[in-house]
Amino acid sequence: MKKFITLFLTLVMVTALFAGCSKKTVEDHVSEVPSENFNEEGLPIVDEEITLKIFSMKSPPNGAYEDMLVFKEYEKMTNINIEWEDVPQDSFTERKNLMFASGKLPDAFYKSSITPLEAVKYGSTGILIPLEDLIEDYAPNLTALFNESPEIKSAITAPDGHIYALPAIIELNAARTSKFWINHKWLENLGLDEPTTPDELVEVLRAFKNDDPNGNGKQDEIPMTQRNFGSVISSFSGSWGLISQLGNNISIENDKVSFWTISDRYKEYLQFLNKLYSEGLLDRDVFTQTEADFVGKMASGNVGIFHNQASDPFAKQKENYVGIAPLKGPHGDQLHPAGPVARDFGTFAISSSNKYPYQTIRWIDHFFSDEGSIFMRYGIEGETFYYNDNGLPEHNDEILNDERGSGVAIGQFTPWPGGGSPQYLTERNASAINPPEVQAAQEALDPYLPDQIYGAPIFDEKTSKEVDRIRQDMDTYFEESSAKFITGGLSFDKWDDYVATIKSMGLERLIEIYQEAYDLNYKK
Amino acid sequence: MSNSAPEYQEVTTKVAYKPVSKRKRALKRITMRLDLYLMLLLPISWYLIFQYGPMYGLQIAFKDFHPAFGFLGSEWVGFENFERFFSSYYFGRLLWNTLSISLYSLLIAFPIPIFLALLINEIQSTKMKKWIQNVTYMPHFISVVVIVGMLSLFLNPTGGFVNVLLNTLGLESIAFLEKPEWFKAIFIGSNIWQNMGWQSIIYIAALAGIDPQLYEAAKIDGASRLQRVIHVSLPGIFPVIIILLILDVGHFMNVGFEKILLMQNSLNMESSDVIQTFIYRNGILNGDFSYSTAIGLFNSVINFVLLILINRYARKKAETSLW
Numbered sequence: 001m002k003k004f005i006t007l008f009l010t011l012v013m014v015t016a017l018f019a020g021c022s023k024k025t026v027e028d029h030v031s032e033v034p035s036e037n038f039n040e041e042g043l044p045i046v047d048e049e050i051t052l053k054i055f056s057m058k059s060p061p062n063g064a065y066e067d068m069l070v071f072k073e074y075e076k077m078t079n080i081n082i083e084w085e086d087v088p089q090d091s092f093t094e095r096k097n098l099m100f101a102s103g104k105l106p107d108a109f110y111k112s113s114i115t116p117l118e119a120v121k122y123g124s125t126g127i128l129i130p131l132e133d134l135i136e137d138y139a140p141n142l143t144a145l146f147n148e149s150p151e152i153k154s155a156i157t158a159p160d161g162h163i164y165a166l167p168a169i170i171e172l173n174a175a176r177t178s179k180f181w182i183n184h185k186w187l188e189n190l191g192l193d194e195p196t197t198p199d200e201l202v203e204v205l206r207a208f209k210n211d212d213p214n215g216n217g218k219q220d221e222i223p224m225t226q227r228n229f230g231s232v233i234s235s236f237s238g239s240w241g242l243i244s245q246l247g248n249n250i251s252i253e254n255d256k257v258s259f260w261t262i263s264d265r266y267k268e269y270l271q272f273l274n275k276l277y278s279e280g281l282l283d284r285d286v287f288t289q290t291e292a293d294f295v296g297k298m299a300s301g302n303v304g305i306f307h308n309q310a311s312d313p314f315a316k317q318k319e320n321y322v323g324i325a326p327l328k329g330p331h332g333d334q335l336h337p338a339g340p341v342a343r344d345f346g347t348f349a350i351s352s353s354n355k356y357p358y359q360t361i362r363w364i365d366h367f368f369s370d371e372g373s374i375f376m377r378y379g380i381e382g383e384t385f386y387y388n389d390n391g392l393p394e395h396n397d398e399i400l401n402d403e404r405g406s407g408v409a410i411g412q413f414t415p416w417p418g419g420g421s422p423q424y425l426t427e428r429n430a431s432a433i434n435p436p437e438v439q440a441a442q443e444a445l446d447p448y449l450p451d452q453i454y455g456a457p458i459f460d461e462k463t464s465k466e467v468d469r470i471r472q473d474m475d476t477y478f479e480e481s482s483a484k485f486i487t488g489g490l491s492f493d494k495w496d497d498y499v500a501t502i503k504s505m506g507l508e509r510l511i512e513i514y515q516e517a518y519d520l521n522y523k524k
Numbered sequence: 525m526s527n528s529a530p531e532y533q534e535v536t537t538k539v540a541y542k543p544v545s546k547r548k549r550a551l552k553r554i555t556m557r558l559d560l561y562l563m564l565l566l567p568i569s570w571y572l573i574f575q576y577g578p579m580y581g582l583q584i585a586f587k588d589f590h591p592a593f594g595f596l597g598s599e600w601v602g603f604e605n606f607e608r609f610f611s612s613y614y615f616g617r618l619l620w621n622t623l624s625i626s627l628y629s630l631l632i633a634f635p636i637p638i639f640l641a642l643l644i645n646e647i648q649s650t651k652m653k654k655w656i657q658n659v660t661y662m663p664h665f666i667s668v669v670v671i672v673g674m675l676s677l678f679l680n681p682t683g684g685f686v687n688v689l690l691n692t693l694g695l696e697s698i699a700f701l702e703k704p705e706w707f708k709a710i711f712i713g714s715n716i717w718q719n720m721g722w723q724s725i726i727y728i729a730a731l732a733g734i735d736p737q738l739y740e741a742a743k744i745d746g747a748s749r750l751q752r753v754i755h756v757s758l759p760g761i762f763p764v765i766i767i768l769l770i771l772d773v774g775h776f777m778n779v780g781f782e783k784i785l786l787m788q789n790s791l792n793m794e795s796s797d798v799i800q801t802f803i804y805r806n807g808i809l810n811g812d813f814s815y816s817t818a819i820g821l822f823n824s825v826i827n828f829v830l831l832i833l834i835n836r837y838a839r840k841k842a843e844t845s846l847w
Contacts, residue, residue: 097809100811102591229790284681287702288701288791468810472806476793479790480790489791504613
């Protein structure tokens with residue numbers, strides 16, 4: 001018996017020891033002074049080589065990070081060697097969560113889609129370190145951008161006043177919208193005009209479906225498709241005045257927050273989509289297809305209408321498509337949804353196990369400069385890009401004409417294709433996603449963009465959890481029911497039940513929380 | 525060990541070494557067969573490390589787990605995670621989907637391999653027997669991802685061969701994978717197709733173990749073929765059936781998670797969302813580890829209770845049981 005007691009006590013002590021250790025990391029702070037091996041300005045960042053372990057997402061177009069030309073070159077420039085852990089996008093969220101849970105942290109998270117909830121949850125407990133002081137002292141480029149547009153800084157600052165993760169800063173409008181592409185060749189073949197109202201859209205789609213616009217004698221055309229549920233909803237919601245604010249299905253009128261998911265406008269909009277679906281004008285696979293299916297359909301050129309940010313997926317068909325203005329809805333609304341300037345939240349964060357936070361912030365800051373952003377977007381002059389006659393960078397022809405598509409070719413030497421990278425995007429450094437046809441499509445949308453797009457607010461941890469709990473059920477229900485209303489699986493007689501259910505899931509509380517966040521962050 | 529010396533002596537004088545000799549005998553047995561016991565050490569340590577060890581983490585079902593504080597440091601919240609699950613809007617639906625998929629599988633998919641085994645056993649030509657066996661168990665080796673890919677190809681409303689067949693028969697195309705009412709049938713049906721051959725192997729083996737004299741005796745007594753199957757073959761493999769049934773019931777609440785997840789979309793969620801996919805969504809994708817541990821624990825407790833019940837029932841009624 002004595003032996004057992006001793007054994008038990010030992011076990012307890014050992015576990016207590018472990019617990020003590022795990023507590024310690026929380027209180028661990030960044031040393032006040034950077035180590036000797038650090039240059040505050042200029043390159044290299046360190047004189048003696050150091051190594052950082054960075055966790056990152058590998059999107060479908062990306063090659064292996066360790067082979068990327070941009071990072072190889074940057075390693076030479078900075079003397080900072082990076083050990084990449086690049087996880088494919090499909091299993092990325094899983095790996096990220098397990099990594100946080102296991103406590104075996106990398107030095108930094110790159111292109112890791114850290115959500116506001118994660119930033120607050122792991123930031124307030126010290127797993128991610130606060131960046132604002134580091135930025136102020138050693139990140140001149142970010143500081144300059146924050147000074148230029150203070151709303152970026154306020155959008156990424158947590159309620160406790162700290163910044164735990166960096167955004168992508170997108171000044172180029174074209175990178176914040178999904179263009180309204182229509183097959184102009186089909187319009188010409190059938191002698192039709194561009195649709196300007198929902199009714200005209202229906203007419204055009206019917207003609208696309210029935211009148212054999214591709215002239216092969218078969219009814220094989222897809223009149224309209226979209227990427228997934230979310231893009232079906234956002235495609236024409238602006239024509240009913242429904243624009244998503246605060247990163248949710250929220251309208252803001254006279255400083256008052258409301259959810260349009262239960263509005264009569266939304267019901268009307270769903271009825272319109274239901275009409276498209278039931279007549280076979282909206283692709284039947286739209287709720288079940290994968291990203292690859294959608295890209296394949298765009299590339300095939302056999303689709304009449306779809307929404308997509310740029311033209312690279314259908315580069316070979318681009319002559320046939322033009323981007324047009326949003327439809328003017330039955331109530332006179334003519335808006336088009338757009339993302340906020342701080343488009344991708346959580347593109348970069350530094351963990352508490354990082355021994356070189358000063359070096360790391362300087363490492364990332366470079367990519368937010370003019371020079372660094374061109375380096376990141378285009379690679380090395382002479383090797384992967386050149387400056388054209390207008391003095392703008394342009395990828396080499398063999399990259400743009402690569403058989404795998406330009407996105408994949410670019411994704412071999414830099415991480416940005418696929419989205420979510422820490423980057424700074426302006427008209428000057430984005431020709432790859434902003435070719436003439438995309439610029440024209442954007443110009444068609446420009447007059448109809450909302451005056452102000454508010455990004456998703458960052459809540460404190462307690463509120464975040466509450467929001468998350470309400471949204472887990474509500475978002476599922478909203479998506480499922482909307483999809484059923486559209487496909488006819490749910491009749492519009494049930495609309496009142498739907499509204500009542502959404503309300504019963506805690507809508508009022510959710511409005512209250514968002515109203516508070518809006519008042520705090522944005523109300524003037 | 526706490527026995528004091530005088531007591532010990534008393535015992536030795538009165539009862540003549542009995543407790544000691546028992547312990548000694550056991551020890552002697554172990555030292556004699558030391559090699560065998562050493563071999564046992566490996567599986568036991570496997571169980572301790574990989575099966576019992578992780579149970580330590582179960583405590584987070586009753587905590588608000590935060591990685592920064594670890595298992596021990598996280599705050600106790602009692603049954604909050606369970607209450608949250610039970611009061612969730614989707615609780616009823618999750619439970620119903622899980623139970624019904626499992627129940628239908630048990631009712632439909634469980635007996636089929638038995639029939640198949642009896643059928644194969646009755647085939648006279650060995651060649652034919654081997655051929656059928658091969659054909660039926662081949663699909664077992666196809667990975668789940670491929671199976672689901674095949675399903676979505678075959679059942680595609682435009683151009684999938686099932687719908688082409690329906691069209692030529694003058695029927696309308698059905699978007700099978702988008703209809704909640706079709707989900708369970710497709711899921712269970714494809715499971716049967718994939719696994720019946722594999723699962724029948726164990727029954728075929730059991731059938732091979734039945735004494736041929738029994739068949740001969742039945743034949744002499746004038747039993748027809750069907751009667752021989754019912755009165756000789758079936759009772760012969762009955763214990764195996766019971767054991768497999770108990771094992772199946774033991775993971776009643778664990779329906780084929782990967783396959784369901786792959787077949788799921790926002791249109792068929794109504795009948796495809798099961799407890800395990802819910803756990804995956806909330807725990808792994810959303811990082812809500814405490815909540816999903818609580819749901820997982822709930823799942824396991826039901827499995828455990830069902831296992832105990834069916835085992836007890838089988839022991840009483842069929843005189844076959846796991847323990």
